Amino acid sequence: MPFSKTVDESRVYDRLLKLVFSGSMAPGERLVERRLAEQLGVSRIPVRESVREMLAQGLLVGGDKWAGACTRNYTPAEVRQLSEYRRILEGGAARLAARHTDRNDLAHLDRLREETEKEVGNYGSPRWAQLDHEFHAALAQASHNERLIHTMQHLLAECHYVFYVYPRQQRRPELSYADAVAQMARVVKDHGAIVERIRQADADGAERLARAHLLVTGRQAASDLAGGEEL
Amino acid sequence: MPFSKTVDESRVYDRLLKLVFSGSMAPGERLVERRLAEQLGVSRIPVRESVREMLAQGLLVGGDKWAGACTRNYTPAEVRQLSEYRRILEGGAARLAARHTDRNDLAHLDRLREETEKEVGNYGSPRWAQLDHEFHAALAQASHNERLIHTMQHLLAECHYVFYVYPRQQRRPELSYADAVAQMARVVKDHGAIVERIRQADADGAERLARAHLLVTGRQAASDLAGGEEL
DNA sequence: TACAGTTGGTTTGCATGCACCGTATACAGG
DNA sequence: CCTGTATACGGTGCATGCAAACCAACTGTA
Numbered sequence: 001m002p003f004s005k006t007v008d009e010s011r012v013y014d015r016l017l018k019l020v021f022s023g024s025m026a027p028g029e030r031l032v033e034r035r036l037a038e039q040l041g042v043s044r045i046p047v048r049e050s051v052r053e054m055l056a057q058g059l060l061v062g063g064d065k066w067a068g069a070c071t072r073n074y075t076p077a078e079v080r081q082l083s084e085y086r087r088i089l090e091g092g093a094a095r096l097a098a099r100h101t102d103r104n105d106l107a108h109l110d111r112l113r114e115e116t117e118k119e120v121g122n123y124g125s126p127r128w129a130q131l132d133h134e135f136h137a138a139l140a141q142a143s144h145n146e147r148l149i150h151t152m153q154h155l156l157a158e159c160h161y162v163f164y165v166y167p168r169q170q171r172r173p174e175l176s177y178a179d180a181v182a183q184m185a186r187v188v189k190d191h192g193a194i195v196e197r198i199r200q201a202d203a204d205g206a207e208r209l210a211r212a213h214l215l216v217t218g219r220q221a222a223s224d225l226a227g228g229e230e231l
Numbered sequence: 232m233p234f235s236k237t238v239d240e241s242r243v244y245d246r247l248l249k250l251v252f253s254g255s256m257a258p259g260e261r262l263v264e265r266r267l268a269e270q271l272g273v274s275r276i277p278v279r280e281s282v283r284e285m286l287a288q289g290l291l292v293g294g295d296k297w298a299g300a301c302t303r304n305y306t307p308a309e310v311r312q313l314s315e316y317r318r319i320l321e322g323g324a325a326r327l328a329a330r331h332t333d334r335n336d337l338a339h340l341d342r343l344r345e346e347t348e349k350e351v352g353n354y355g356s357p358r359w360a361q362l363d364h365e366f367h368a369a370l371a372q373a374s375h376n377e378r379l380i381h382t383m384q385h386l387l388a389e390c391h392y393v394f395y396v397y398p399r400q401q402r403r404p405e406l407s408y409a410d411a412v413a414q415m416a417r418v419v420k421d422h423g424a425i426v427e428r429i430r431q432a433d434a435d436g437a438e439r440l441a442r443a444h445l446l447v448t449g450r451q452a453a454s455d456l457a458g459g460e461e462l
Numbered sequence: 463t464a465c466a467g468t469t470g471g472t473t474t475g476c477a478t479g480c481a482c483c484g485t486a487t488a489c490a491g492g
Numbered sequence: 493c494c495t496g497t498a499t500a501c502g503g504t505g506c507a508t509g510c511a512a513a514c515c516a517a518c519t520g521t522a
Contacts, residue, residue, distance in 0.1 A: 042477090043478075045478095067484090215483045
């Protein structure tokens with residue numbers, strides 16, 4: 001589970017998050033407070049508040065007065081915008097991390113990269129998705145910018161669902177084993193290169209590599225996207 | 232008023248936003264639901280929801296269970312992080328705008344720049360702050376990235392308060408007239424240069440100039456900041 | 463005096479109920 | 493048959509009330 005420290009199954013918000021992103025709801029479906037309330041066994045109030053919070057973070061659309069909120073449908077265009085948005089933020093995180101260059105952050109990133117490397121070859125391993133997520137979360141943390149970290153937390157959680165959880169329930173791309181392993185190896189290599197730039201306090205390089213990494217990853221994750229132009 | 236189209240004085244959220252950022256509350260002060268509710272003449276529920284929305288957007292801190300929310304205090308370190316965060320996002324917006332290069336967006340940006348130019352010399356003019364804000368909002372819009380626009384809306388509103396409204400009520404820096412006019416002229420020139428890069432579809436240049444513009448602007452707005460290293 | 467338990471006040475979390483708004487449907491008029 | 497209007501229904505916005513949790517001061521005992 002991404003950011004397991006902040007996920008509390010007893011909180012209505014997290015249960016609603018899971019409900020929306022685990023495929024239980026159709027894309028673009030309206031979130032009816034009363035229905036969700038009885039489905040979760042609580043009153044409408046905590047549902048209302050959670051929905052408004054998700055709206056504020058862009059995880060839902062709509063929300064005009066008396067209009068209610070709807071789930072996103074994640075069309076190719078939306079996924080592309082999501083990916084663009086993430087590239088901007090995470091590139092910036094890498095840049096800031098390279099400027100602050102904290103010894104503990106580097107150790108943490110190195111450890112995560114090593115752990116990830118052990119998982120290369122386990123195609124479909126949940127631990128792989130978990131570790132990949134944790135690496136990017138650690139990268140955000142290394143920026144030492146509270147606002148950026150805050151935004152990235154929600155963004156990464158969303159990407160985790162959109163890129164890993166969501167697609168598995170609709171159609172799995174059925175990648176060949178060799179290709180999958182090659183991709184995983186490339187991801188580990190990319191991560192290592194980004195960390196190295198941060199270690200050398202190369203802000204421009206760190207940002208460039210982080211963006212490139214996400215461009216390739218995002219492109220293959222959302223294979224529907226047309227040719228990925230360089231950002 | 233920033234983003235006047237989205238600001239509705241009848242909505243509790245906007246009134247609360249004004250209350251928090253107009254200096255009526257001390258930095259770091261706790262937002263007590265009951266007190267705010269009777270102060271705004273509504274019940275606790277809409278206050279609760281608005282507070283949770285502001286928390287989700289990082290406009291307030293705290294919010295753990297039974298902990299309540301507090302206003303930010305905007306220490307120099309926080310202002311610096313806010314400014315860094317904005318540079319990342321707005322630089323990205325300029326980059327995307329240069330990639331999409333929409334004729335209407337360019338016309339809108341040009342018009343706003345011209346309007347702004349007319350205000351050079353009117354030091355302290357509210358119209359200046361308004362137009363500056365609208366220019367940056369238009370820049371965000373020109374990115375054509377819904378997520379980025381959404382985040383930038385709230386971020387710009389916050390910056391508007393932190394950089395323009397908030398300081399006026401504590402201590403005004405008392406800039407000399409000549410310096411003030413020079414600064415305003417520089418802002419207009421910067422804006423024009425950014426638009427020009429977008430027009431030429433120069434993504435790297437647009438991003439670089441937008442970042443540089445915000446670095447200088449942010450540095451002088453938060454004059455407490457130590458030497459602004461290049462981002 | 464020091465410390466632990468208790469107790470009252472304050473604040474948040476949540477359930478219930480009612481009022482308002484938007485939309486679809488049925489009906490009357492042209 | 494088409495169009496404008498009234499009305500019923502689904503759904504959200506909000507007020508009220510109660511229970512749980514936190515905090516601080518008070519008190520009793522060692």
